Amino acid sequence: MLKYLTGTAIIAGLLAVGAAGAMAQQKYTFALVPKNMNNPFFDQARDGCKKAEAESNGAFECMYIGPGEHGGGEEQVQIVQDLVAKKVDGIAVSPSNAAAMAVALQAAKEAGIPVLTWDSDMLPENKDLRVAYVGTKNYDIGVNLAKIVQTLKPKGGTICIQSGGAAAANHNERMQGIRDTLSGKQSAASPGDALKGENGWTEADGCPLYTDDDFPRSVQQLEDTLGKLADLDAFVPTGGFPQFIPDAYRATVSKYKDRLDSGKLALVVADTLPVQMELMKEGLSKGQVGQRPFEMGYKTMMFLKDMKDGKGNPTDPTYTGLDVCTPETADTCIGK
Known part of the structure; x- marks a missing residue:
């Protein structure tokens, strides 16, 4: 046993x-x-x-x-x-x-x-x-970016949207949210309908811009656009691309800071990482809409x-x- x-x-x-x-x-x-x-x-x-x-x-x-x-x-x-x-x-x-x-x-x-x-x-x-x-909810990023722009530029104007990639679903949804909110019309699908005067808003020639998440390219696009379009009313990246190289972004935007300070240019950027919030506190953006x-x-x-x-x-x-x-x-x- x-x-x-x-x-x-x-x-x-x-x-x-x-x-x-x-x-x-x-x-x-x-x-x-x-x-x-x-x-x-x-x-x-x-x-x-x-x-x-x-x-x-x-x-x-x-x-x-x-x-x-x-x-x-x-x-x-x-x-x-x-x-x-x-x-x-x-x-x-x-x-x-x-x-x-x-x-x-x-x-x-x-x-x-x-x-x-x-x-x-x-x-x-x-x-x-x-x-x-x-x-x-990516559409809502675009909506909230656009609402800040509307507060700064209630009469509309010329806007350039900077996106990530043309095939990136999230950035297309954000672009749709921007366009729908500024136009006051619901588009059928992302990336929405280009702005052609609705509510006073028109997209600048050559825009939207696509960075493909190439951050140096995004800064160059920002510099080229601000330098070429002295009357641009709003520049809105759907991601934090140019701000992810903070020194380069700072050097670029500082040259046009008078346009931000005067209210002539609404520069509003997606994402709220710490470095981006510091840039906003320095007066180098007029708003940030962030994710988690x-x-x-x-x-x-x-x-x-x-x-x-x-x-x-x-x-x-x-x-x-x-x-x-x-x-x-x-x-x-x-x-x-």
């Missing part, structure tokens, strides 16, 4: 060790894929991702991986395809080129890998390839873990909110 009990205890112990080993092997790998990694906006998303990893107590690894530089799209698609081949446990991606990303996400779906989008979403016809979108990238990185990781643990899918979409800032509200406008 004792021999039997001893044998049973050994077997139970081996089963327990095996179960513990299986649990140890159950550590997930979740990938957070930005449009590019040379970007302070996406750095904040990475920090949120790493905070979630730390709070998981070893349940998952946050793999932060993406193109090193600009957000053209092809390299990012290849990275996601490689992640599918490596059989990671979940992917959260901010698509640079929503149409091109569909190929990679179809492969992820067929492989049973859950996908979330963040910051930028898929095109409507491809939203079935991801579980949910987590991030900003840290929260995007954090929430996507936690949602992926919940899905893997059988706790259900997040709400689609899950919006992370906006911060609307002007020089007068700079000290209080950022949400906690």
Whole structure:
């Protein structure tokens, strides 16, 4: 009898060790894929991702991986395809080129890998390839950028919109929000209808501008436009592109600061990273409309873990909110 009990205890112990080993092997790998990694906006998303990893107590690894530089799209698609081949446990991606990303996400779906989008979403016809979108309601960024511009220039004028990429769904939605708000008309789809005099607003020749997330190019575009168009009433980037090289932005805008101070030029920029808020406090922008990238990185990781643990899918979409800032509200406008 004792021999039997001893044998049973050994077997139970081996089963327990095996179960513990299986649990140890159950550590997930979740990938957070930005449009590019040379970007302070996406750095904040990475920090949120790493905070979630730390709070998981070893349940998952946050793999932060993406193109090193600009957000053209092809390299990012290849990275996601490689992640599918490596059989990671979940992917959260901010698509640079929503149409091109569909190929990679179809492969992820067929492989049973859950996908979330963040910051930028898929095109409507491809939203079935991801579980949910987590991030900003991008149309509303454009709406709020335009509202600040309207306050500064109530009679309208000539505007130049600077965007990220022509194929970036999030920036197209923001552009639509700007155009719809200034025109007072709802356009059928993003990026909206170009302004041709509605409510006094017209888009400058050669605009919108596209940076493809190339920050030096964005500063050059800003300098060229302000230098060429002395009567420009508003310049509105749909992302923080030129401000992400603060010294170059400062040097450029300082040459035209008298136009900002006099109210002749409304320079209003998306995003509210600390360096951008400092530039606004220096009088080098008249407003900032910001997102919450840290929260995007954090929430996507936690949602992926919940899905893997059988706790259900997040709400689609899950919006992370906006911060609307002007020089007068700079000290209080950022949400906690």
